[in-house]
Amino acid sequence: MARMKFLCDADRCIDCNACVTACKNENEVPWGINRRRVVTINDGKPGERSVSMACMHCTDAPCAAVCPVSCFYTTADGVVLHSKDLCIGCGYCFYACPFGAPQYPRVGNFGSRGKMDKCTYCTGGPEPDNTPLQYEKYGANRLSEGKLPLCAEMCSTKSLLAGDGDIIAQIYKDRVAQRGYGSGAWGWQTAYRETIET
Amino acid sequence: MATLCAHIRSIVTAMAILIFAVAALPATAQQPNAVDPNADAVKEQQLLQQFDRIQGLGQIPDTRSYVIEQPMGRVWRQFHEVWLHWIGAIAVLGMLALLITFYLIRGMIRIESGRSGVKIVRFNSFERFVHWMTATCFIILGLTGLNITFGKYALLPLMGPSAFSSWSLAAKYAHNFTSFPFTLGVILIFLMWLAGNIPNRVDVEWFKRGGGMVGHDHPPAYRFNGGQKAVYWIVVLGEPRSRSAAIC
């Protein structure tokens, strides 16, 4: 079974925010919630790199592990989703997530953050697929139509790759072989100091 | 003959040079550009080593989104999913075990000569109010706090996800809101009973004589005995911890 992943090629990202806009549009994400964002490292200096970051759909998702009401689940494709009905807005998933993917609609007193919202890999949520209710709560369900998330589809330089982990890793490897290894692929493996190189 | 050899030698040398020159051409053509575009590219590893997180510049007003990797999350997860379970279990169950053991061994400590029927005011209404406000909040805080850590193992299988979520949501609000009266209560307790809880030599004597919990001794004490003073200080000094939790 395919494990769906994202890979942002930091050598290609031009900080155009097409992925951000595509996500906002496709999922009708309200103002203030940023499922996907582009961050630029070393801005203005040589070696400037931009990375598009959203939920990385971790195989061993920390958000799922720390949730007090276990509202997360991983689909057969490896996509990490959660139920907004069960979410209590405690904020634990944000603390545990290394990538800051969970977003909350309110900044209330004493953690009345509202229901957590995050990138769903355009896979919707626990409601029945392709229903208006699912769209309202979680956004588009492209995966059920056999399509990849819109952010990667709209990427102007094809730096943001989405798809089966093995396939996109191979694509990236081919690129690296062609052009040389620059800032590399940024993600889970290296976040926890478990890198390919020592 | 010699000149012929010399001639041949020079021709061979010339050809050798030519061959080497031609062979060297493809190599120079394949050499990478003098400028390596990735030379100054920052490596993920190096940023993590420097700052323990990777942060850059974004465009949206939420500056928290500028952090793209914070490995601290794993420590947080470890603490909340592993350590806290052990600490909580040992603290709660351990204390329960101690109490049960004491009860089984020593039993209840009864008034030696029975009740005399005469009543005196030990705590006025304000003190009682503060105490019960703090105690009620503590119980609520304790139970709802335990729900955060252990709820999904203990209660979720029994209640089902929907009911458990509703209960946890209410519990979360209860926990967050009762933290304030609790803290207020502890501060008031600290102020109210500070005078009576200053340790002195009588307490040393009290502890030496087992506080009356072992045997039939009844060591003297002022308003609060040594054991009570110990509980007081544990509660009052533990308050900063609860403050730090309330900030989260």
Next chain:
Amino acid sequence: MKNQAKFDLVTLRAPLDDPEVGGDYYGLPWPCWGKPEFKHPGSEILYNTSLPVKEGGGTFRARFGVERNGVNLLAEGSYSKDSEIKDGYPEFTLAVLKKLGWDKDLTAEEMAIIQQVNATNPDAVSWSTDLSGGIQRVAIEHGCAPYGNGKARVIAWNLPDPIPVHREVIYTSRPDLLGKYPTLPDAQQFRVPNIGFTVQKTAVEHGISKQFPLILTSGRFVEYEGGGEETRSNKWLAEIQQDMYVEINPADAVDRSIRDGGWVWVTGAENNSKTRMKALVTERVGKGVAWMPFHFAGWFEGVVLRNKYPKGRDPIVLGESMNTVSTYGYDPATGMQEPKATLCQIRAE
């Protein structure tokens, strides 16, 4: 989109045998000649003489005339593959066709339309005014490009500077260079008197470059389109750029006690113009240079004018307009406003 998959990723061409798009280049790049029945595949590479014009080749357009100062401006020894004229030729008109005897290839309908286009002088009807398309068709069928076959030129003799030379901007930070690189002399440009030279001289006399030492330039957001009013009304794009700002080098910021994200006043060299916006202290701009996006509007000299918009029509995000502090300048060739490079001063609020 239906046939997108048929096009080769490198040559951008569909295979010749495909019934619908056979031989076409993706997107039918300009120039794509003739009616659909003509089946021109589009010209992927301009001026490609190794292909017949019918198959996407072309010659260099002869738009500067036939000769100048006794020098032949038409191509010599360069012509398209399969061209019947093996030399340069001028733009095709009916007169040219008649001279070559090719006017007989025009159909009766085409000839009728040509007569209609210019009843008094049908010979003057050219490939670009012929509404029937016949002149183009005949030219291409004889292997010639309708727009002629001329030489490319390096000296653009009809432009203000036939070969581009450096000229200092009107508000220049380097008045010492004006002796050698002044802007063009004052002249009438269509209906506008272009007094750039006078303005430049006056600026030097008033010591503008000392009062306004920072070079100001402006640019476009990659997320935004056009002037900005529409984009700033789009809720998704407006969120990505919520504030007007000016990029300023850290060295310049330190000199002016400007902190990143702080409010600043940017003042311009003309009319005591001033604008208020946030400062982005970054190394994206060099020392002595400042950059602003030109997409914002709705503030004027620090005052928010949201209530001046028709009700419900105000964009989500408003900000100062760059043009408030930009200055005099017109492009010498087209007369287009050219205020982009100018001087400014920035101070912390």
